[in-house]
Amino acid sequence: MSYTTRRWQSLIRYAGTGDVEIDNNLVENAIRPLALGEENYLFAGGHEAALNIATFYTVLTNCKSQDINPYEYLYWFLKKVPDTNINAIETLTPASFKNQE
Numbered sequence: 001m002s003y004t005t006r007r008w009q010s011l012i013r014y015a016g017t018g019d020v021e022i023d024n025n026l027v028e029n030a031i032r033p034l035a036l037g038e039e040n041y042l043f044a045g046g047h048e049a050a051l052n053i054a055t056f057y058t059v060l061t062n063c064k065s066q067d068i069n070p071y072e073y074l075y076w077f078l079k080k081v082p083d084t085n086i087n088a089i090e091t092l093t094p095a096s097f098k099n100q101e
Contacts, residue, residue, distance in 0.1 A: 033057075062094045073097050 004011065014020060044050040063070040076097055084092055 059094065066094055066098055068094050068098055 014022075041050045041053060044053055059073075060070050063073050073094055077092055080092060090096065
């Protein structure tokens, strides 16, 4: 009770707005994979390997944010990359994959 009474004004202000989450679970859940990955990066095998892992995470997160199945995207990417000119590399992004569906 003493915790609540010491913070009563803040509690009333919070209850009156209605646009602030009561906890930070959404943020914690969003960053959990990155936090777990940080421990794994220690065993990546070196700086270049860690950069490769970071690139892979970026691509997979991009797929997730666009509601793209990562497996389908990677399959499509690996089939197209041998025939793609380096000047047309932007045609291999997850957004390009989504637009061609």
